[in-house]
Amino acid sequence: MLSLPFSAAGTSPVGWALTIAAAIAYAIPALAARRMQEAGARICLRLAWALHALTLAWAWLGEMPRFGFAPALSITAWLVLTVYAVEQQLYPQLRSRLLLAALGSMAVLLAALFPGTPLxxxxxxxxxxxxxxxxxxxxxxxxxxxxxxxxxxxxxxxxxxxxxxxxxxxxxxxxxxxxxxxxxxxxxxxxxxxxxxxxxxxxxxxxxxxxxxxxxxxxxxxxxxxxxxxxxxxxxxxxxxxxxxxxxxxxxxxxxxxxxxxxxxxxxxx
The missing domain is CATH 1.20.120 (Four Helix Bundle (Hemerythrin (Met), subunit A))
Structure with a gap:
């Protein structure tokens, strides 16, 4: 069994609300990749990226700062999405939104379930x-x-x-x-x-x-x-x-x- 200090007990209601919103925003282009237009998928990913950033900021600034394997992976996923957003401005033909949307959704949920230990x-x-x-x-x-x-x-x-x-x-x-x-x-x-x-x-x-x-x-x-x-x-x-x-x-x-x-x-x- 998982002990409470290392489980979702460390994530506040506000943190959970931001997490679920970000996960849903990521999941939409991942689940509907073949049916969505490129512009709609890009908007969803940008919204998910912003919500993910708010989730990370709340974890570090709005609560007692915690860190562990899942927050590290969550920040990593967010950085990869940031790189992708910049690259798409330089290379509009770059196509990897399905992979990155799935990665972002899993990472943000994992960080809420295992928020790590207080610094x-x-x-x-x-x-x-x-x-x-x-x-x-x-x-x-x-x-x-x-x-x-x-x-x-x-x-x-x-x-x-x-x-x-x-x-x-x-x-x-x-x-x-x-x-x-x-x-x-x-x-x-x-x-x-x-x-x-x-x-x-x-x-x-x-x-x-x-x-x-x-x-x-x-x-x-x-x-x-x-x-x-x-x-x-x-x-x-x-x-x-x-x-x-x-x-x-x-x-x-x-x-x-x-x-x-x-x-x-x-x-x-x-």
């Missing part, structure tokens, strides 16, 4: 910046994974002689994917360096070798190998995407996975 009032004032760096790297790598999935779809369509459904050209998707990988790698490097050098000031203890730090370093090494392989040996296509997926899984296990085990399976703070 300590005596925590370092630099802790929010450190968390922001880590979550931003999550968001950029998640955007890279989404683009890699679109790249795989475009490659399959080309292999079978079909059209790309009005999506971006394969080379453009590949270029965008590795731009996100490079930006995410830079933020991940800064996050790990801050934890290594200032762990005692941030968390009250120096760097500890545990599953979280090991998975984080393994993901960093995987992304480093991917970028070096891309630069020196021209890695591309399925081989590069597999390495990207491996690094993303390791990064997911590093924080969200470990917090899920501590909060949900073990029922205590991480």
């Amino acid at each position: 300590h009032v005596d925590a370092s004032p630099w802790l929010p910046l450190h968390l922001a760096l880590g979550i931003a790297s999550y968001g950029l790598f998640a955007a890279a994974v989404v683009h890699a999935a679109l790249m795989n779809r475009a490659e399959r369509q080309m292999r079978h002689g079909g059209s790309q459904d009005g999506g971006l050209p394969l080379l453009t998707l590949e270029r965008l994917t590795f731009r996100f990988v490079g930006a995410g790698f830079a933020l991940l490097t800064a996050t790990l360096a801050a934890g290594w050098l200032f762990g005692e000031q941030l968390y009250g203890k120096a760097w500890v070798w545990n599953h979280k730090s090991v998975f984080s370093l393994l993901s960093w090494l995987t992304f480093a190998v991917l970028l070096v392989g891309r630069e020196r040996f021209g890695w591309r296509g399925q081989s590069a995407v597999r390495v990207l997926y491996a690094g993303a899984i390791l990064l997911l296990l590093a924080y969200a996975g470990s917090r899920f085990v501590m909060e949900v399976l073990l029922g205590r703070a991480a």
Whole structure:
């Protein structure tokens, strides 16, 4: 059984109202993807994005701030939607609203069900910046994974002689994917360096070798190998995407996975 401190008991009625509204707004274009016009689906996604932002703001500003694996995933999903909104202005032919709408709906509901643990009032004032760096790297790598999935779809369509459904050209998707990988790698490097050098000031203890730090370093090494392989040996296509997926899984296990085990399976703070 889940203990109340880590369950939906931490979400207020206002938080639930915002969550349900955002989830419904996300679900509409996801469930009616084939029947909705592009303009209507775009409006629903923008409304869902705004409601999702209000949900995150309420969790951080309107109540006692809490954090955990589900809020981290929720913020990550919101950042991916933000990237998508910006990209659609530059590349109107980009098509991934079904995937992102489903992702947003699940993420916002998960964060309400598992709002995490309260942040300590005596925590370092630099802790929010450190968390922001880590979550931003999550968001950029998640955007890279989404683009890699679109790249795989475009490659399959080309292999079978079909059209790309009005999506971006394969080379453009590949270029965008590795731009996100490079930006995410830079933020991940800064996050790990801050934890290594200032762990005692941030968390009250120096760097500890545990599953979280090991998975984080393994993901960093995987992304480093991917970028070096891309630069020196021209890695591309399925081989590069597999390495990207491996690094993303390791990064997911590093924080969200470990917090899920501590909060949900073990029922205590991480």
